[in-house]
Amino acid sequence: MRIWNVLLGVFLFSTAFADFKDWAKTPPMGWNSWDCYGPTVVESEVRANADFMAKNLKIFGWEYVVVDIRWYVKNPSSGGYNQKDPEFVLDGCGRYMPAENRFPSAKNGRGFKPLADYVHSKGLKFGIHVMRGVPNAAVQNKTPIKGAGGITADKIASDKTVCWWLKDNKTIDFKKAGAQEYYDSVISLYASWGVDFLKIDDLANPYHAEEIEMIRHAIDRCGRKIVLSVSPGETPTNCAEHVKANANMWRIVPDLWDDWGHVNRLMDAASRRVCHISSGGYPDCDMLPLGRIGIRAEVGKDRSSRLTRDEQLTLMNLMLICKSPLMFGGDLPSCDEFTISLLINRRALNLHKNSKNVRILKNEGGVLAISAEKRVGVGGYIALFNRTDAVMEDIELARTSESLGIGASEFREVWTGNLLKSVLLKPHSSVLIDFR
Structure with missing residues (x-):
């Protein structure tokens, strides 16, 4: 009987491992609290952004609501992580819990389940951020690890390669008994809350292959489809195949x-x-620092995005043609009309979802040209970017497309649908084209 149980476990694990790419067949799209609230976001702000998304953006494919870093600290401060005397909240198994003074619905050990239920009731999905490793407090208190037969947190902890920019956790030594069980217990807890998306930090640069694999195994065993985002960048290019085999998205820049x-x-x-x-696996250009950001953030004060409108459109065009996940960083309820217009253009979002075979055609002389094929239909897409501080005038599209190896005769600007024959690119501007 035991051998059959083992074989069944192997089958279920391999099936889950194969399926996780199906959980994000198109690049994930959502809101993240980081750019506007840093480590200080509270429940009412998360709910307000979820409400706005459900009412205004859900029909366009926006679906994830993600609570970023340090939701387990009672007294967070913006403008510096390693504050004096942070008050952490953990359960009896050494796992972080939401700070109840910031997330009132988490009282009585309910964790994020009530907030996740609220987000799900809006037809949306819920996500959280967490650091890799095991909390210092759990190590110091020798907290028992759930499911590890009496092994305590200090037995799996290591001081090697500890995160240099946030000192909340120790590294987990993958060789130690109880290491996998700790990640299993943490991910199982998140799954019980209804978490759909996990952004796990300090994994990608430096690259922690063993901890990534432990997290992948834990997600596959938890019984819930949880999209995995690996952060921060730049993820090393020589790790691309490994990260594709274990995560749905991975950061490519700081x-x-x-x-x-x-x-x-x-x-x-x-x-x-x-x-x-690849389908289900996407290089991640990071969050969109658009709209109202910096409200209580780590960088800058309360402000509207300092990018010009041309630069904002250039950033959108780059992420769209490169099929990056789109995680909006601004406060949605206080967004201006222009910013919202960048999030709800059906032609642009159709390109993002239904393009394939992205290629770099040119990246020199201050010009970046990127193409993509249509998943269905004739023709494709091309994006032209002016990286310089000078105006580029009278770019004749038929001639340009021929020089780039694309024999097209009809060109439409994606955002407006207007026919084009030539374009003028102002400094830092771009154009996104549907060609046939």
Whole structure:
């Protein structure tokens, strides 16, 4: 009987492992609390953004509502992680729990389940951020690990490769008995809350292959479809195949903020990664720092995005053609009309969902050209980016497309549907074209 149980377990594990790419057949789209609230977001703000998304964005494919970093700290401070005397909240198994003073519905040990239920009631999906590793407090208190037969947290902890920018956790030594059981217990808890999306930090750079594999195994065993996002970038290019085999999205740059230099850097990073795009696995350009951000964030004060409108459209065009996940970083209820218009254009979002075989055609002389095929239908898409501070005039599209190896005769601007014969690209601007 035991051998049959083992074989059944192997079958179920391999089936789950094969299926996780199906949980994100198109790039995930949602809202994340980081750019506007940093580590200080509270439940009422999460609910307000969920309400706005359900009412205004859900019909366009936006679905994830993600609570970012340090939701387990009672007294978080913005503008510096490693504050003096943070008050952490953990359960008796060494697992972080939501701070009840910030998330009142978590009282009486309910965790994020009531908030996840609220998000699900809106027809949306719920996600959270967590750091890799085991909490220092659990290690210091020698907290028992659930399901590990009496092994305590100090037995699996290591001081090697501890996160340099946030000191909340120790590394988990994958060789130690109880290590996998700890990740299993954590992911099982999240699954019981109804978590649909996990952004796990300090995994991608430096790259922690063993912990990524432990997390992958834990998700596959938890009984819930949880999309896995690996952060922060730049994920090493030589790890692309490994991360594709274990995660649904992985960061390709450090944090992206509302600065043209960040966007310009992103173009090169994306250009190196488009060859790794696959169904269910996406190089991640980070969050969209658009709309009202910096309300209580780590970078800058309360503001509207400092990117010009041309630069904002360029950032959208880059993420759309490169099939990056789209995680909006601004506060949705206080967004302006222009920003919302960037999130609800059906032609642009159709390209994002239904394109394939993304290729870099040119990246020199201040010009970036990227193409993609249509999944269904004739023709394809091309995006042209002006990375310079000068105007590029009278770009004749038929001639340009021929020089880039695309023999097209009809060109329509994706956002408006208007026919084009030539374009003028102002500094830092771009154009997204549907061609036949």
